[in-house]
Amino acid sequence: MxxxxxxxxxxxxxxxxxxxxxxxxxxxxxxxxxxxxxxxxxxxxxxxxxxxxxxxxxxxxxxxxxxxxxxxxxxxxxxxxxxxxLGTPATHSVLLESDGPATVFDKIFDYTITSLDWARNRIDKETLSHAVEMLVAAKGIEFFGFGASGIVAQDAQQKFPLFGIPCGAQTDAHQQIMTASLMGPGQVAVVISNTGSTRSIIEIADLARGTGAKVIGLIGNTSPLMAHCDVTILIETLDNTDVYTPTISRIAALTVIDVLSTAVAMRRDPAQRTRIAAMKQQLRDLRSA
Amino acid sequence: MxxxxxxxxxxxxxxxxxxxxxxxxxxxxxxxxxxxxxxxxxxxxxxxxxxxxxxxxxxxxxxxxxxxxxxxxxxxxxxxxxxxxLGTPATHSVLLESDGPATVFDKIFDYTITSLDWARNRIDKETLSHAVEMLVAAKGIEFFGFGASGIVAQDAQQKFPLFGIPCGAQTDAHQQIMTASLMGPGQVAVVISNTGSTRSIIEIADLARGTGAKVIGLIGNTSPLMAHCDVTILIETLDNTDVYTPTISRIAALTVIDVLSTAVAMRRDPAQRTRIAAMKQQLRDLRSA
DNA sequence: ATCTTTTCAGTAGCATAATTACAGGAATTC
DNA sequence: GAATTCCTGTAATTATGCTACTGAAAAGAT
Missing domain, CATH: 1.10.10.10 (Winged helix-like DNA-binding domain superfamily/Winged helix DNA-binding domain)
Known part of the structure; x- marks a missing residue:
């Protein structure tokens, strides 16, 4: 730094x-x-x-x-x-060996909030709109990601079906290859990567594109992967890669997923909403109190 | 209002x-x-x-x-x-049918940041310290959660091993029961639930406790589950449960996971750090650029 | 160790910005 | 249609932030 x-x-x-x-x-x-x-x-x-x-x-x-x-x-x-x-009463964003849990808590929350703010100010809303268009039109969606980005993919896969779009999340290298090569026109692949330079994820993007599917990239850095996507949403964060610095990038990515799923849901048939309400009721029934 | x-x-x-x-x-x-x-x-x-x-x-x-x-x-x-x-340039936190993707983006980021701020101001740092103590002493950790909380559990499972603590994440009901009942003294179960009233997660807490393991709860609301945990970290958020309101609770929970894993890592043997550095290098090698 | 140079901190004065007092005018009410 | 009330601008006042200058202290050189 x-x-x-x-x-x-x-x-x-x-x-x-x-x-x-x-x-x-x-x-x-x-x-x-x-x-x-x-x-x-x-x-x-x-x-x-x-x-x-x-x-x-x-x-x-x-x-x-x-x-x-x-x-x-x-x-x-x-x-x-x-x-x-932003709340920070005299906290210091750099973690010290001597910091106790309370201080670590303050610093990480500070850092997370600041980074989200940073990401917000830097994102390109036009490409975001493009991505929403593509997702609204999609017959099916597949999310791809490794590691922390795999978590984001799974989260997305949990949210989107709520709005009537069939989709899957692939976090295993072999499964990714299989799924990507079996896609086709009308489908959308969302590749998620913080670095944007992991070799295998680039291959996935190419595979999906080869089948006629559209590819959306959720990427944390300006990187090679961008060239392999139809639309790239750059999510810039303050991620420094120190050992103790937690990965803020996935938080920002998850928030973008929220945005995408919400925006897509709002564009689709309002009838979906009643179905969701019904589903939420069933979930409530699973609870004791 | x-x-x-x-x-x-x-x-x-x-x-x-x-x-x-x-x-x-x-x-x-x-x-x-x-x-x-x-x-x-x-x-x-x-x-x-x-x-x-x-x-x-x-x-x-x-x-x-x-x-x-x-x-x-x-x-x-x-x-x-x-x-x-806090960023909000004249946005209105309630989503409207007419909002375009750019507006949805603004509102959700606003909302997320505000909610994180909210959570930060409300968390109890003493119980957080307790939890860190327990995790530092743990021989093994298991994370339990369903749905969105399952994502959090998986994320935790990815982070903690970095610092030399073997752990697992269970998101399937049957796996959860099996794993919980096979725990024992010296081990820690972390049960994650936004509502804190899902019946099966309470059973898991009881099962784990019965084996002599300690139970930490990451819970979004004051709820029955709290009574079944040794330590409860309450993560209060602004989550209103409208259809289109994204679940902010998991973001807050993920940030708390960051805090816990970081605090725990800092308390453990510094030798771990060199091992992490080596691992990160290997990850880098997987990348093309 | 003494002189020179540089940096530092305070006094006083200045310029600008915020605020208040007042008065003419528009809108409302009877 | 007259009286009253409520706005809104002009002008004066106050207070606030800032600059120029001077003496003192510290650092460096001979």
Whole structure:
């Protein structure tokens, strides 16, 4: 993770303050300390109040803002408000050996929410619409994925039949090949891959396409697989591949699956809804209380 | 949705503006219109600029702020910043028949992020720590779940072995019974259920407990299942059970799984990490680019 | 160790932005 | 049709954020 990333305008300002704390001037550090101690207190504070709380002069507060990369005190307050809106009261997204479960919890939830936000801002809604069109028109759908993406495929396979579209999920290499080569026109293959460069998944895309089926890619990175799909939905996330960093990509992918299944359902015959209601009732009957 | 809820201080300010739009003065409505049209534009705008854009006088802008329940223009900007941090550019969380894919996308991502935030603020970190303790000490782990919770179970089963803990995931009713009754002391069963009242999952919890194994519950609602677990992690979400509302609960549950697996991994022998690094390398080799 | 240079933090003043007081005008009511 | 109420803009006021400058402290050089 590069240095310029840390000063990125979209980075959580509290995170920036925490990281830069040590490199700051002595007086600026006083400001940083009181802010990190109780960030929400400064949402409605003026420069004068902030200066008083930190026991420094007002220009020092302004200089502090400049030092952490804000264009002024106003800008700082704005970014503080945004940071606090995402909930994060002074959490640090990098996991440390010393972190207890509670801290790990805070950091991972922070990270997940931030990443989802990131993915949302980057997705291309036009290709998404294209994908919905294709799925609405599909006679059948097959989902393909390995590992974490296999989980996403299975999840999709659970959701789509609810709306009257027969579909399957293939997570085994051999099953994938068999299923892909037995597809045909009118059917849609959804290939799911975080890296987009796993060799076998590319082969699957080609196989399916060879039968006349359409191929939609749910891919986490700009990658070779994209060229082998009719429509590619890029789901960009903050996934750094450190050992302890959990894979956020599948969360984003699952949310996209929600979007697709919901959008498709809304486009199809409303009669489906009554059938779903009936099914939900049956599920309820399985429960004791 | 009660009236006092709509003017709640924690409510999304854009939502408030949208709802109150019709009840406003004529000039105020002009202000509301330009803000709703492009909210982010006003993050760094002054009163004078806002007034100019809306073609009204500066005091009107101030009066508009007061009308929608803000204590001033500053306060308004702050709340606008928070609203935009959660991304929601004038979306309405309820899905409408007429919504296109792009709108569905916005709404579902909004909803997912908000719900995750909700879950984060409500989870009990002490029981989470308990669960981590139990998992760290476990000789083996079994995950149980049906349907969407089955997906979560499988995901967990993929993650935990990375850190040297043998485990399995059971999503089939018969397999679940067999596996649960063959557990024993030192082992941990993790039962996953959104409702917490599915009859068979309660039986599984009892079966596992009968063998001397510990039972951890990942449950979405206060429910009967809780009484059958040694430790219960309640994951509260905004899940309303409308037909078109996607199940956010599994996303929250997956994130909790991330937390658990990460926290457990950090507590175990660091030697594991080198083994994981080696494994990741092998995975990389499977890729073409 | 002393002088020079550089960095740092505070005082004072300035410019801009938010707010309030007031007054003319439109809409509503009687 | 007159009176009242409610809007909305002009002008003045206040407070807030920001800049220029100066003295002090720290770092470096001779």
């Amino acid at each position: 590069s240095a310029e990333f840390m000063t990125d305008a979209h980075q959580n300002i509290l995170e920036i303050v925490r990281v830069m704390q040590d490199t700051l001037r002595k007086s600026d550090r006083k400001v940083a300390a009181v802010i990190l101690a109780d960030p929400s207190r400064f949402l409605s504070a003026t420069v004068a109040e902030t200066a008083m709380i930190a026991n420094v002069s007002q220009p020092t507060v302004i200089r502090f803002c400049a030092a952490i990369g804000c264009s002024g005190f106003q800008d700082f307050r704005l970014r503080l408000a945004q940071a606090l809106a | 009660s009236a006092e809820f709509m003017t709640d201080a924690h409510q999304n300010i854009l939502e408030i503006v949208r709802v109150m739009q019709d009840t406003l003065r004529k000039s105020d409505r002009k202000v509301a219109a330009v803000i709703l049209a492009d909210p982010s534009r006003f993050l760094s705008a002054t009163v004078a600029e806002t007034a100019m854009i809306a073609n009204v006088s500066q005091p009107t802008v101030i009066r508009f702020c007061a009308a929608i329940g803000c204590s001033g223009f500053q306060d308004f900007r702050l709340r606008l910043a928070q609203a935009l941090a």
